[in-house]
Amino acid sequence: MLISSYNPAQAGDVLMLVVNQDQGEQAYEQKGQVVRIYAVKDQATLGFNFLEAKNVLPDLEGQGQVFLTAAQVAKLNEALVAVGFEAELVVDEEPKFVVGYVKEMTEHPDSDHLHITKIEVDGQKELQIVCGAPNIAVGQNVVVAKVGAMMPTGAIIWPGKLRGVESFGMVCSARELHLPNAPQVRGILELDATEYPAGRAFDFAKAANLFTPAQ
Template sequence: MIAIYNQNLNDVLMFIVADNKGADLDFERKGNVAKVFRQDNGETVAWNIFEASKLFEIVGNGQVEISSEELSQVNSLISESGFDQVIPEDNDPKFVVGEIVELVPHADSDHLNIAQVKISEDETVQIVAGAPNARVGLKTIVALPGAIMPNGSLIFDGELRGVPSSGMMSSPRELALPNAPQKRGIIELSSDAVVGEKFDPAKHWQG
């Protein structure tokens, strides 16, 4: 779930809940709630909440954090408006420290690798990446599905050259870090960085 607020455009709070994968979209609006869905299969990909500031105070523009209590208020409004769905809660951090534990060449590419990346003590994800400095044992920052990059790009599960990929190992430039090198390559963290820890630029970057 990605929450995006635009105070200057109709006071709209948008929740992106799925990747539309390029499919044509349609919407259904009831009162101050609009459900956005794929035309081909009806899958809900987003919710727009109009006049959102009447529900609770929202700080900032762009991607915002929504508390459990605030999400409950949104879901109540969705139900009261006549929809039979709710927005699932997802407050896990979307930018975390990861460690590459396995790296093999992609069979259909001369520059991509298939990495197994540990993102917590009990979870490893597969990420297809072309970073020239990727190597086993490297700790880096992983943007997980549900993340929104500083340039506005959304991260979802997908495929690269036919291989499933879940997330993205990020470069300092992609994370819009100060004094980021303008070259390819994922961010390299110290060996004592804690796998699964939420990304904190003040702690993890000394550019």
């Protein structure tokens, strides 16, 4: 997993990378212009911050989550080795926001509003996702934020449990995706299956025209 964020307006020329989910007590060590964040318990690397990132990646651009190419990841690994860290970064080109098809849905045994869904995503993979949206139903095409997705707020989607049931992603509403003119109401975004076939990456640019401005 490799989740990358670059926001020079807020954080300066710092590229922030997440490679593992946060766990317990954390610590950090700095070598040169690279900071490694790791778990105290088992020393596992959780992420890296590259200070003065444009010295390593002159072509780096973005305001939020960025998607690094294989060539860029290779340069970052070279920079890690140069300062004395291991080359731990692995390129991740798998789409994290995809169109999913709701195949099954059952009621949560310990909730009056949660649903346990089985959703088919890219690669014909099937994810179990617990969802509380009142309008979710079998047969819908929906937007799924998979594990490793970074929401527009900066929150990262990790595996979790809701009332004791495992969940591996999130079914998104238009407002959670920060789509222009999105209705400010509860409920997931239901997509037209012809325009947005299941199994494909969700097209944010295309979806920017889903809602017309309020008159």
